[in-house]
Amino acid sequence: xxxxxxxxxxxxxxxxxxxxxxxxxTPDVELxxxxxxxxxxxxxxxxxxxxxxxxxLDKVIMPWYVKLGAEAQVxxxxxxxxxxxxxxxxxKGFEVKRAEPRYNDEYPAGTVLMQLPYGGAVTxxxxxxxxxxxxxxxxxxxxxxxxxxxxxxRITLMRQGFDVGEVEYDFNDTMMRDLVFEQSIPPNVGAxxxxxxxLFISRGPAIRYTTMPNLVGLSLDEAGTQLEEAxxxxxxxxxxxxxxxxxxxxxxxxxxxxxxxxxxxINITISDPDAPLPQLSEEGQDQGKENEEVEKNQEVExxxxx
Numbered sequence: 001x002x003x004x005x006x007x008x009x010x011x012x013x014x015x016x017x018x019x020x021x022x023x024x025x026t027p028d029v030e031l032x033x034x035x036x037x038x039x040x041x042x043x044x045x046x047x048x049x050x051x052x053x054x055x056x057l058d059k060v061i062m063p064w065y066v067k068l069g070a071e072a073q074v075x076x077x078x079x080x081x082x083x084x085x086x087x088x089x090x091x092k093g094f095e096v097k098r099a100e101p102r103y104n105d106e107y108p109a110g111t112v113l114m115q116l117p118y119g120g121a122v123t124x125x126x127x128x129x130x131x132x133x134x135x136x137x138x139x140x141x142x143x144x145x146x147x148x149x150x151x152x153x154r155i156t157l158m159r160q161g162f163d164v165g166e167v168e169y170d171f172n173d174t175m176m177r178d179l180v181f182e183q184s185i186p187p188n189v190g191a192x193x194x195x196x197x198x199l200f201i202s203r204g205p206a207i208r209y210t211t212m213p214n215l216v217g218l219s220l221d222e223a224g225t226q227l228e229e230a231x232x233x234x235x236x237x238x239x240x241x242x243x244x245x246x247x248x249x250x251x252x253x254x255x256x257x258x259x260x261x262x263x264x265x266i267n268i269t270i271s272d273p274d275a276p277l278p279q280l281s282e283e284g285q286d287q288g289k290e291n292e293e294v295e296k297n298q299e300v301e302x303x304x305x306x
Contacts, residue, residue, distance in 0.1 A: 076119020
């Protein structure tokens with residue numbers, strides 16, 4: 001075989017080998033060179049598929065699942081006594097759960113304040129219904145302000161959330177002047193916030209009157225008994241000579257049967273044979289002489305007429 005033939009044979013063999021190697025390596029290169037648009041399309045298809053699956057679950061599967069059980073309308077029990085509301089719901093096939101009670105000004109204590117689900121809602125039978133019971137109006141213990149001045153009592157009540165209503169003044173025998181002796185709501189009694197409390201302020205002991213007994217002609221002991229029974233006391237006791245026996249009342253400072261204040265002190269004068277005669281002043285002595293002269297002149301005139 002000639003050299004030219006050998007060269008052409010080698011060339012053909014080499015070309016065939018290169019072509020074969022080229023054909024074997026092409027798929028690997030193509031796999032390593034996936035276009036970005038394919039990835040984007042794949043991701044987009046995945047997202048669309050998930051969205052359609054969720055839509056199917058929400059619109060078809062869940063409604064179908066919910067409708068598997070029987071439905072019932074929840075009765076409205078707000079405002080009803082709690083035991084009656086609980087009984088009614090159980091009769092309708094619902095399960096009742098008690099929620100935390102609350103204070104409320106609108107619904108009385110012991111009634112249903114709120115329910116969940118609300119009255120009129122359509123839901124599956126056997127569902128739990130939560131009921132909130134009203135505790136009624138929140139009451140605050142009333143502070144005691146008896147024995148306090150008006151200003152201090154007002155501050156104490158306002159700090160507790162109350163207001164001062166009417167303030168009246170009256171006599172009181174047990175409470176000092178200008179102190180509270182009564183309040184319209186007693187201490188420690190529950191009351192609503194904002195309630196007005198009327199206060200009564202003392203003017204001091206009341207002035208009471210009694211009838212003055214007649215002491216003239218009574219002994220000192222008897223007069224004392226009469227004064228004590230009338231709620232009166234002895235004042236100043238004077239002595240004076242008189243025609244009565246010793247220690248007999250001959251004068252009193254208040255007229256008999258007049259109205260005098262209780263616990264008043266009554267001055268009296270008692271007879272005492274040993275008491276000195278009252279001394280007249282110069283003016284009194286002159287008046288006495290004039291009286292004597294007038295009496296003498298009258299006697300003379302009477303004798304002349306006879």
